[in-house]
Amino acid sequence: MTLDVTAPARPRTMRLRADASRNRERIVNAACEAIVEYGPDVPLDEVARRAGVGNATLYRHFSDRGELIRQVALAVMRRITQRAEALAEEPDPFGALERFVFQAAEERVGALCPMVSDTFDGHDPEVAQATESLQRATTALMTRAQDAGQLRTDVAVGDLMVALTQLTRPLPGVCAIGFDRFVQRHLQLFLDGLRAPARSTLEGTAATLEDLKGCHK
Template identity: 50%
Template sequence: MDVVAATARRAPRARALRVDALRNRERIVAAARDLFTEVGSQAPIDEVARRAGIGNATVYRHFPDRDALVLAVVRSVLKRTGDRAEAALAQGHDPFDALTRFVLAAADEQIGAMCVMLDGAYDPGDPEVKALEGRLNGLVETMLARAKHAGMLRADVDLADIIVAVAQLTRPLPDLVTVRRSSRRYLQLFLDGLRTPAHSTLPAEG
């Protein structure tokens, strides 16, 4: 009976520890996502810990090295952005409105942190990343196809145009730039440029 009682007392404590560990992990990933968006994947781990409000040792307990942290951020951004893309598709019947909702939601989810993939700092060969990326790409392709079919989206826009443009437009400008404006201003200009009729022809790649 004493063993049973002791086990019962330990169980709530173990669950509390697991909840605390999960909360710390989420705080670390959120802080790293913000920093990667601002300065890239070489952001100091000390600053990640400071912004997360925890010690360096806690960061390294969850993520033994920078590569593990980068991987967690990429997974998080892809998962959350994919969820927002799914929600955008499910709301309303105007295809361009769905695309607009997704673009603004992707900015909210700090998709600029994905520049760690664009700048070669990360090898996206992880099976979970590939699955999440495939899901996100499929959802955005569906949005584009619907908007084009409705005659609302210029025909020469593709998936890469959306992802790369949003990722770059949501990254903060260098300190030497004195104009400080919300990224949503530039996202709206970008969205307006996607609409038909197009007043130019996009240059060919290369």
């Protein structure tokens, strides 16, 4: 009988891949927190320290700062999309939209927005796919609320994202830590303004994510 001497290698390979995947996830999460706190120029040594990995491990996964920032932004977009999709069948459409807004705010999209606009390549297929998925999931939440007569009909996903990013962005000279107490109040004020029946007439047309892309060109 011939023994297969390569058989034990498969579990070890799987463990190594799992470890690498966990390290990568830890680095991305640590980078997100550090960038929100210190900005995109945070030392990568600090990111590695927060992730609990060595510098060599960080550079093995991310060749440079730009690629790390790109992956942070993509991870945030995907998590926000997942949050929207998870709320798609909630019985109260406007309540689901409210929960989505506050959950998205937890991802610090306002603090990350300037970094994203400076780093992202709009022609990047991965970026395009993440953007499309986010728009589709968010639009579905808004459409349900509009169909239920709970959300004013003269707004679109771009309007929501503009408000979300602006209201969760720390003011110049204001520390990002502790800023959440203002964010919650202002987001609730914004959401109250979205309810139907509308108490005002908005100028212009509803904004889409495509409209927002044009602002960065």
